[in-house]
Every structure is written in structure tokens, then in C-alpha cells.
Amino acid sequence: MWMFDLPEKIKRGVGEAVCAYSMIEEGDNVLVGLSGGKDSSLLLIALKHLQRVSPIRFNIEAMIVDPTGGQFDPAGLKEFCESLDVPFTHYAYPIFEIIKIRREKSPCSFCANMRRGILSGIAKDRGFRKIALGHHLTDATVTLMLNIFFSGRLHTLQPKTWQSRTQTWVIRPLIFLPEETLISAASEMDLPERGPKCPYGDDTKRKRINEILKNILEEAPQGEYSTLRALRKTLWAT
Numbered sequence: 391m392w393m394f395d396l397p398e399k400i401k402r403g404v405g406e407a408v409c410a411y412s413m414i415e416e417g418d419n420v421l422v423g424l425s426g427g428k429d430s431s432l433l434l435i436a437l438k439h440l441q442r443v444s445p446i447r448f449n450i451e452a453m454i455v456d457p458t459g460g461q462f463d464p465a466g467l468k469e470f471c472e473s474l475d476v477p478f479t480h481y482a483y484p485i486f487e488i489i490k491i492r493r494e495k496s497p498c499s500f501c502a503n504m505r506r507g508i509l510s511g512i513a514k515d516r517g518f519r520k521i522a523l524g525h526h527l528t529d530a531t532v533t534l535m536l537n538i539f540f541s542g543r544l545h546t547l548q549p550k551t552w553q554s555r556t557q558t559w560v561i562r563p564l565i566f567l568p569e570e571t572l573i574s575a576a577s578e579m580d581l582p583e584r585g586p587k588c589p590y591g592d593d594t595k596r597k598r599i600n601e602i603l604k605n606i607l608e609e610a611p612q613g614e615y616s617t618l619r620a621l622r623k624t625l626w627a628t
């Protein structure tokens with residue numbers, strides 16, 4: 391049963407990004423990385439909407455890589471996917487335990503890399519050529535700032551990335567949308583957080599840059615859209 395009224399801004403932003411970078415093609419099988427957070431939940435709803443209105447025919451499935459190794463109860467996520475008529479996979483892998491045993495210094499990036507590896511491997515094995523992730527424009531802007539200031543690299547998340555090892559594409563249909571827009575949508579739609587709790591807290595450097603970006607945006611409210619224009623002309627030029 392369909393019960394989500396997605397704001398026009400999100401439908402438009404996703405439609406534009408998918409179209410600008412040919413993210414989805416006829417006959418595609420798309421695996422959505424579903425964490426249970428607001429971004430990937432909105433992504434799934436938006437792709438489902440696109441599937442209904444687009445002349446391009448494609449399939450969608452969703453999967454959570456459960457980093458607790460199976461201690462998380464996926465019932466809420468399962469129900470959410472059922473309401474959208476999207477097949478759902480709960481894949482348990484003890485990432486948190488591995489982080490603990492290794493005394494991992496960068497748990498966030500370690501977890502993200504493991505999740506991405508697992509998602510890609512399963513996508514390949516099960517015939518999905520596209521993996522959709524819920525990264526948005528604020529993620530891209532903060533990643534750009536981190537790379538410039540701390541790594542001396544003009545580099546950020548791409549709308550679409552080819553992974554030769556698994557012969558899969560990672561696509562990011564929310565990449566034209568600032569996080570603020572997604573936060574308002576999630577609150578308007580009363581979308582609950584349904585994912586497993588992370589025991590390691592946020593990536594503090596990323597969080598700090600996020601706060602700095604918020605201060606900049608008080609001075610320059612259109613700053614993220616300016617960044618989007620700049621990225622589309624340079625790092626994201628087609």
C-alpha cells in the first residue's frame with residue numbers, strides 16, 4: 391500500500407540528477423542501500439515514485455547490511471519496504487565486532503568501506519548493475535571541503551561511479567539536494583529512523599566541517615546551489 395506524499399522539490403531534484411547523468415536505463419536492476427536513516431528511506435520512496443512515472447522500466451530492491459551481525463530487528467524496515475512493494479534483504483555481518491577486535495582507529499570509514507564492498511559483491515552475484523546510495527549535496531560539499539583542506543585533493547563523491555571489480559555502478563540520485571531539504575521532507579512525512587544504532591558516534595572531523603558549512607550558509611544561503619553549479623561545470627561535467 392502506497393502511503394507517502396513526497397515533496398515536489400525532491401521529485402524534481404531526483405528526476406534532474408537521474409536524467410543529467412543517465413543514472414537509470416531501460417531494464418536496469420537497482421539495489422538500494424537502505425540504512426533505515428532518513429536519506430536512504432527518502433531515496434527509496436523517490437525511486438519508487440520515479441518508477442511509477444518514468445517511461446523507462448527498471449526494477450528496485452532494497453538491502454540493509456546489518457553491521458550488528460544480526461542483533462538488529464529489521465521488522466520496521468521490512469514493513470516499510472512492503473508498503474512500497476519493494477523486495478527487501480536483511481544481510482547481517484558483524485562489522486561492529488570486527489571494528490572492536492581490530493581496535494579500528496577510523497570506524498566510520500572502515501564501516502562504510504565494508505558496507506560498500508558487501509553491497510557491491512551481493513549486487514554482482516545477484517545481477518544488479520546499479521547500486522543506489524542516499525548521499526546528498528551536503529555530503530558532496532563537505533567531502534569536497536575535507537579533501538581540499540586535509541588531503542590537498544580537488545575531489546568529491548560523484549553522481550555516478552563505475553566499479554570495475556564488481557562491474558557495477560554506484561548511483562547517487564539525491565546528489566542535487568541539500569540535506570536541509572531532506573530533513574524537512576522527512577519531518578513533514580513523519581518518517582521514523584528505523585536503522586541499527588551505531589555505538590561509535592559520528593565522524594568528528596566530518597561533523598565539524600558540517601558545522602562550519604552551516605555557518606557559511608548563514609552568510610551565503612544559496613551557497614550549496616552555487617557549489618552544485620560549480621561541481622556540474624567541473625568535477626561532475628559529463
Ligand SMILES: Nc1ncnc2c1ncn2[C@@H]1O[C@H](COP(=O)(O)OP(=O)(O)OP(=O)(O)O)[C@@H](O)[C@H]1O
Pocket residue numbers: 422423424425426427428429430431453454455456457505522523524525
Ligand atoms: N547499513 C547499511 N546498509 C545498506 N546501505 C547503507 C547502510 N548504511 C548506509 N548505507 C547507504 O550508504 C549511504 C550513505 O551512508 P551514510 O552512513 O553516509 O548515511 P547517512 O548520510 O546517515 O544516510 P541515511 O540517512 O540513509 O542513514 C546511505 O544513504 C545508504 O544508501
